Amino acid sequence: MASLDPRAVLRERPSIGLIIGLVVAGICALVSFSFDILNGDPVQFFIALALAIAPVPLLLAGVLALDRMEPEPRSNLIFAFAWGAGIAVLIAGILNSLNLIYVEDRLGDAVTARNYVATFAAPLVEETMKGLVLLGLLRFRRQELDGPTDGIIYASMVGLGFAMSENVSYYLAALADNGPEGLAATVVLRGVLSPFAHPLFTSMIGIAVAYAALHKGPRGVWVIVLGWLGAMALHGLWNGLASFGGFQGLAVAYLLLMALLFVELWVIVRDRKRIVGLIHTYLPPYEANGLINASDIFMLSSLEKRRQARQWAKAHGGKAGVQAMSDYQLAATELGLLHERAVRGGVNEAAFRAKQRSFADLMAHARAGFPIPERHQASAARGVPPPGYAPGAPPNVPPGTQYPPPI
DSSP states (O other): OOOSSGGGGGOOOOOHHHHHHHHHHHHHHHHHHHHHHHHSOHHHHHHHHHHHHTTHHHHHHHHHTTOOSSOOOHHHHHHHHHIIIIIIHHHHHHHHHHHHHHHHHHHOOHHHHHHHIIIIIHHHHHHHHHHHHHHHHHHHOGGGOOSHHHHHHHHHHHHHHHHHHHHHHHHHHHHHHHHHHHHHHHIIIIIIIOTTHHHHHHHHHHHHHHHHHHSOSHHHHHHHHHHHHHHHHHHHHHHHHHHHSHHHHHHHHHHHHHHHHHHHHHHHHHHHHHHHHHHHHHSGGGGGGTSOOHHHHHHTTSHHHHHHHHHHHHHHHHHHHHHHHHHHHHHHHHHHHHHHHHHTTOSOHHHHHHHHHHHHHHHHHHHHTOOOOHHHHHHHHTTOOOTTTSTTOOTTOOTTOOOOOOO
């Protein structure tokens, strides 16, 4: 039976496991911060904490701006961030400290030991701790991993959480060792010039996990192993160049990071085009029951056209109109992705039918709430978009027409 609330398909009630996980992550973050307080002056700790938190809203906005075609559930994103900021950073910090004590005892040189641990041990520990939450998503939230963009988004959230908590320790150490000048240099280096280092490294695991979510069998397992090794290798290379290469090594490390950033942006753009292709492939048959028409598909074909449609809805229907349009866009996108999962064998027949009905109900409910002016309702019923709804759409498109996916 379909839910009495069509929007329920977009909501996810927090599970007991999620609540427990957030509590544990919060406790771990407090324990990690307590170590920082004990190792330094409380005033200096709060200065370091403020500097570590300050860029986070901007960084989160940058990551979430990439997640507009098919936004991920907030609860999953919050948990990924909390895992990185609490559980991952605490356990990694303890293991890294033990490794440092062992290596320093063997070498007898604190600086050399720190560089070796940063290059060869820390990447294994930190990427493993960050990657575990992505494996958890694959195990318990597999249906949310619809492509490489999702893997990058979740990896970025855990990476940003990890980097935020880790920066507190780095800023405290810089302030204690070199005073305000050392703190300023460290803030610029870690908070301004390389804030996406951790997200970019871990995104190798995220992309691999997303691939495994769409491809059953041993091939997905091997891809995860390769992604994991890639994340650790990139992290180690970055740390090694920064530790042993001096200024030239640091410049090479930044070039590597920028190259990786542009590659991942290209992956996200290609993934958006893939999702648009799914909409063009699987949604036209729903024209028969009035859920969609060619102008709607045209509107759904890019983020810019979707934004224009929401502006149109706001101009004619205010907040309720925007909500209806947003629901329609998301439900249509999810319906296309659902068909792809079914083709790949990622969802059984019963689950597919239930989800299909839920998304179709939401599309119908949202469409009924479109704020179409009365003078345009008759033409809209024939598939002709009202002015401002889908600018650029060919008028009087015959039913069944499919626009080719953008190149």
